Amino acid sequence: MPGKISISFPHMGDYSAVFTQVLRHMFPQARVFPAPPMTQRTVELGGRHSPDFVCSPFKFNLGNYIEALEEGANVLFQTGLGCRYGYYGELQEQILRDLGYQFRFVCLSRDRANPQYVYQTFRELGCPLSTPKMIEAGLLALASIRVMDRYDYFMRENAGFETVPGSFEGVRRQLLREIEAADGFGDLLEAGTRSRRAAAGIRLDRPENPLRVGIVGDLYTLMEPFSNFYVERQLAKDGIAVSRKMSVWFLMFGQNHRRAVKKSGRYLHHTVGANGVDSVAQSLSYARQGYDGIIHMKSFGCIPELNATPALLNLSRHWGIPILDLSFDSHTSETGVQTRLEAFSDMIRMKKEEEDAAKREPGRGRGFGVHQGRRAGQQR
Ligand code: SF4
Secondary structure, three states, rough: OOOEEEEOOEEEEEEEHHHHHHHHHHHOOOOOOOOOOOOHHHHHHHHHOOOOOOOOHHHHHHHHHHHHHHHOOOOEEEEEEEHHHHHHHHHHHHHHHHHHOOOEEEEEEEEHHHHHHHHHHHHHOOOOHHHHHHHHHHHHHHHHHHHHHHHHHHHHHHHEEEEEOOOOHHHHHHHHHHHHHHOOOOOHHHHHHHHHHHHHHOOOOOOOOOOEEEEEEEEHHHHHHHHHHOHHHHHHOOEEEEOOOOHHHHHHHOHHHHHHHOHHHHHHHOOOOOOOOHHHHHHHHHHHOOOEEEEEEEEEEOOHHHHHHHHHHHHHHHHHOOOOEEOOOOOOHHHHHHHHHHHHHHHHHHHHHHHHHHHHHHOOOOOOOHOOOOOOOOOO
């Protein structure tokens, strides 16, 4: 490609730190930068130029691309498998060209998401690394994802109980900076160890039996907090321990649809597209572990998650576990989501208090809200 290349890519949570790291290694001569931070303008731009009924990842990504092009990007990356996300790249490229932008679109979706195609494309773009060095850069990126996901998992469980607000987020920001700047496994190891030590040193005021909520749903809405109005952060502010299994590491190494169907028990007998079956399997696992509630988050019009919804309703009824269903689109009102979330938190808190009181005084009437006294497998 003639001239200096400026590479950019859309956001999905803070994985941009890892993408920046690996692309910086692969293309040392290039300018590498994630799309500008997501704002309302990103949403409006994406929404304005997208088909009406497409799901929100398409719109958010398109907004990211437009803003990256405005910032001077001339190479855009896209990747994705699963459902229709794997077909979005071609349409997004066409829309951007119709808008008059000139760029190279590197779409690593579906059958192109394989090492050989990636290798050829990187060579065409001018990657000067030897093959072993390319592999090393790829492995470093994978290890970085692992470090990041492990920290995030720990943080979600504990951030609601930190005595100094923002402590976990501060450590996380530092970890992301170090991941982005890491030039080798030594750097990454140090960054991981530093963040673990720092997190272990954060003072917590965690009750013995805190409220616990599991989060399931479509991968983009779960992993891009801007798209869900930072639901996890709000739950933490409410003093709730949050569990979310969905992560890039899970998608790459933990996902197994056949196993997930088995783990869905009697609630699903087939896969339902993308991560729908994971939502059911993980919800059943949360119910069995006695979680206080589940939040099912999805993009408006997400067919796989819509397919999973009846199974989740049955599961909620049988196990007496409240499930809050939240759909997000570029038109979703943040206030509406906040109100529902607050009501949900209040409801599960009151339900837990009733249950705890019933345990202390066995004669006392049990049951609040949806479950009417049934619990954990006490099925009809
Ligand atoms: S999983 Fe759902 S939200 Fe994600 S691309 Fe597919 S249909 Fe859209």
